[in-house]
Amino acid sequence: MIEISLLVQNPVDMPLVRIVDLQKRFGAVHVLKGVSLDVRAGQKVALIGPSGSGKTTLLRCINYLERPSGGHISVAGELIGEKQMGDRYVEMKDREIAAIRARIGMVFQRFNLFPHLTALENITIGPMKVLRRSSAEARAVATELLRKVGLEHKKDSYPDNLSGGQQQRIAIARALAMQPRLMLFDEATSALDPELVGEVLNVMRQLAADGMTMIIVTHEMRFAEEVADRVLFMDDGRVVEEGTPNDIFHHPTQERTRFFLRAVVNKQEYAS
Amino acid sequence: MIESWGRAIALFPHFAEVLLLAAITTVEITVGGFVIAVILGLAFGILKTSPHRTRRAIATVYVEVFRSVPVLTQLFIIYFGLGEIGVRLDPLSAAIIGFGINGGAYLTEVFRSGIEAIHAGQMEASFAIGMTRPQTMRYIIVPQAVRIVLPPIGNYVIGLLKETSIASAVAAPELMYQAGTLIRQTFLSSQIYLMVAVIYLCMSLPLSRLTRHLESRMGKGKAAGGATR
Numbered sequence: 323m324i325e326i327s328l329l330v331q332n333p334v335d336m337p338l339v340r341i342v343d344l345q346k347r348f349g350a351v352h353v354l355k356g357v358s359l360d361v362r363a364g365q366k367v368a369l370i371g372p373s374g375s376g377k378t379t380l381l382r383c384i385n386y387l388e389r390p391s392g393g394h395i396s397v398a399g400e401l402i403g404e405k406q407m408g409d410r411y412v413e414m415k416d417r418e419i420a421a422i423r424a425r426i427g428m429v430f431q432r433f434n435l436f437p438h439l440t441a442l443e444n445i446t447i448g449p450m451k452v453l454r455r456s457s458a459e460a461r462a463v464a465t466e467l468l469r470k471v472g473l474e475h476k477k478d479s480y481p482d483n484l485s486g487g488q489q490q491r492i493a494i495a496r497a498l499a500m501q502p503r504l505m506l507f508d509e510a511t512s513a514l515d516p517e518l519v520g521e522v523l524n525v526m527r528q529l530a531a532d533g534m535t536m537i538i539v540t541h542e543m544r545f546a547e548e549v550a551d552r553v554l555f556m557d558d559g560r561v562v563e564e565g566t567p568n569d570i571f572h573h574p575t576q577e578r579t580r581f582f583l584r585a586v587v588n589k590q591e592y593a594s
Numbered sequence: 595m596i597e598s599w600g601r602a603i604a605l606f607p608h609f610a611e612v613l614l615l616a617a618i619t620t621v622e623i624t625v626g627g628f629v630i631a632v633i634l635g636l637a638f639g640i641l642k643t644s645p646h647r648t649r650r651a652i653a654t655v656y657v658e659v660f661r662s663v664p665v666l667t668q669l670f671i672i673y674f675g676l677g678e679i680g681v682r683l684d685p686l687s688a689a690i691i692g693f694g695i696n697g698g699a700y701l702t703e704v705f706r707s708g709i710e711a712i713h714a715g716q717m718e719a720s721f722a723i724g725m726t727r728p729q730t731m732r733y734i735i736v737p738q739a740v741r742i743v744l745p746p747i748g749n750y751v752i753g754l755l756k757e758t759s760i761a762s763a764v765a766a767p768e769l770m771y772q773a774g775t776l777i778r779q780t781f782l783s784s785q786i787y788l789m790v791a792v793i794y795l796c797m798s799l800p801l802s803r804l805t806r807h808l809e810s811r812m813g814k815g816k817a818a819g820g821a822t823r
Contacts, residue, residue: 423722434718
């Protein structure tokens with residue numbers, strides 16, 4: 323059993339995100355085999371690795387879209403999805419999990435905008451229904467965010483009338499409207515046509531420059547190298563190697579990392 | 595033969611008055627039953643998609659029980675059966691409640707399939723901005739599901755309008771019941787049933803058009819099976 327003191331300690335030197343021995347099984351498939359990770363406030367961590375390596379599952383455990391099979395996660399000192407009752411852990415109630423998720427932004431590969439709402443309404447619905455902001459207040463924030471992602475003129479458009487890149491920028495604005503202390507990006511550009519990738523990466527770059535704490539699952543190696551403070555290479559449910567972008571991309575020590583990077587970089591060079 | 599049509603024409607104003615009043619009762623049963631059915635269908639449809647096994651089981655029992663018993667039997671139980679234990683309902687209320695509960699079982703399955711047709715990413719995106727499951731249902735899933743289930747609900751209403759003729763069995767003064775009364779008085783069965791058919795037609799056709807109109811209008815904001823393509 324992991325000591326709880328590892329998870330909840332002095333908030334000053336406490337990392338924003340602490341993951342301890344995270345395990346996830348889907349039936350017989352062991353997807354995460356004990357991942358531990360600390361992320362300090364303001365850090366940008368890139369998760370790279372082949373598909374099926376567990377990086378998306380790791381990300382989805384952080385806001386409890388997946389229920390971990392073992393291990394613990396805390397964000398800003400709060401356990402995710404579980405409470406300690408005496409000497410055991412019990413699952414949180416729907417309402418408690420929701421309250422924690424409200425402060426963790428997530429951007430999905432497939433955008434997942436709400437198709438029955440306009441761009442503006444997609445952004446205001448969270449603040450209005452979850453944070454109980456007034457309509458006027460929520461609209462003011464949303465308008466500001468739309469300006470930030472360069473889509474003020476699209477506020478009354480429905481998602482189906484927007485390009486993939488525009489939808490993803492709206493999705494980022496929707497997450498930001500909740501004033502998250504952490505942003506999770508799950509292959510945010512993988513579903514986009516190549517010419518639309520840049521506009522989304524630019525928004526993410528700007529966000530990084532603003533000091534947002536970000537955990538980014540990505541296949542964009544150049545972007546990871548440019549934006550991340552730390553890069554984790556995952557394979558087969560484990561973190562194989564981690565370090566600065568320079569370490570991982572230019573001086574990888576593990577054969578598996580080298581093999582992966584050779585395959586990916588060759589393909590990306592070829593593509594561009 | 596000729597003589598009976600002559601009588602029918604002479605009595606036409608009287609027939610029209612009685613039957614149009616009865617048509618109002620038919621509409622009352624249809625609307626009342628429909629409102630109850632939609633409320634029950636939505637509530638149990640949401641229960642049916644719940645992650646809690648007992649909640650799903652409750653919805654399943656409701657659907658199976660009321661879908662497996664003919665409406666006529668249910669109407670008799672509500673009207674005569676409840677009467678025996680002291681809950682005396684007038685025929686109109688019994689019919690509205692009976693069709694409501696019965697239709698609710700049918701609409702439960704319709705709403706369930708509509709809710710399940712919404713891409714899982716919608717629920718995840720809603721959870722990710724901190725909405726609880728009830729909020730997610732109310733603001734994200736149900737508004738999209740309603741657009742999907744509009745066509746089957748339209749069909750259901752048109753079916754219900756005709757099915758209310760069964761309420762004549764508990765003496766609710768709707769179209770078929772009043773037609774029977776007139777026929778017993780005048781023996782002009784073909785003429786009266788012809789009028790009844792025309793009245794049903796005149797009520798059904800606008801309903802079909804209304805359904806189609808709603809479908810095309812609600813399609814605007816865009817519905818959502820696998821909304822992300």
